[in-house]
Amino acid sequence: AQSVTQPDIHITVSEGASLELRCNYSYGATPYLFWYVQSPGQGLQLLLKYFSGDTLVQGIKGFEAEFKRSQSSFNLRKPSVHWSDAAEYFCAVVPRGNMLTFGGGTRLMVKP
Amino acid sequence: EPEVTQTPSHQVTQMGQEVILRCVPISNHLYFYWYRQILGQKVEFLVSFYNNEISEKSEIFDDQFSVERPDGSNFTLKIRSTKLEDSAMYFCASSDNQETQYFGPGTRLLVL
Numbered sequence: 001a002q003s004v005t006q007p008d009i010h011i012t013v014s015e016g017a018s019l020e021l022r023c024n025y026s027y028g029a030t031p032y033l034f035w036y037v038q039s040p041g042q043g044l045q046l047l048l049k050y051f052s053g054d055t056l057v058q059g060i061k062g063f064e065a066e067f068k069r070s071q072s073s074f075n076l077r078k079p080s081v082h083w084s085d086a087a088e089y090f091c092a093v094v095p096r097g098n099m100l101t102f103g104g105g106t107r108l109m110v111k112p
Numbered sequence: 113e114p115e116v117t118q119t120p121s122h123q124v125t126q127m128g129q130e131v132i133l134r135c136v137p138i139s140n141h142l143y144f145y146w147y148r149q150i151l152g153q154k155v156e157f158l159v160s161f162y163n164n165e166i167s168e169k170s171e172i173f174d175d176q177f178s179v180e181r182p183d184g185s186n187f188t189l190k191i192r193s194t195k196l197e198d199s200a201m202y203f204c205a206s207s208d209n210q211e212t213q214y215f216g217p218g219t220r221l222l223v224l
Contacts, residue, residue, distance in 0.1 A: 043217035099157035
């Protein structure tokens, strides 16, 4: 079955530390891939997206993600986390065309 | 920067009542979507809308739901007879090309 998995429900990192959030998908072909962030009480903000081409994509707020076809993964990274990055992060895919399918989300907490 | 807006931000209703959730998509966008997120669960696709008709809907989107674009700017989701299990955050999204969807801040619906 087609699915998106975020294996880590919660992650806690210290401010200034690096971050990697994992995302794996299961689709027949490479879908369009997205990361969204949801801050408390806020909507879903697009961080970055991958459609084709360079497998390392840059997004807003200093985030990047790397698409690895062999691992069906699209992990989100940031070299140095800020306290304001505390939020819930969602990986999502669009097989082609229409509806977004979301992973379960990873809640990031940042220790001072 | 243009953004999707949604009203109201919060809605409390009695079971069996009708509710209408309103969205103003980004002005030059042609594709519109509704998603919902039940507390603690994944964001789920409900429906997509293009050229004044539904282009795709999920199994969640049953006969009690309807969508409409009553004028050139608004996009609404109506729930005819609300149930307790309709309590969720409802997100509207819009897109200009079916590739990238931009989300509103959501309407939190509580059915008592």
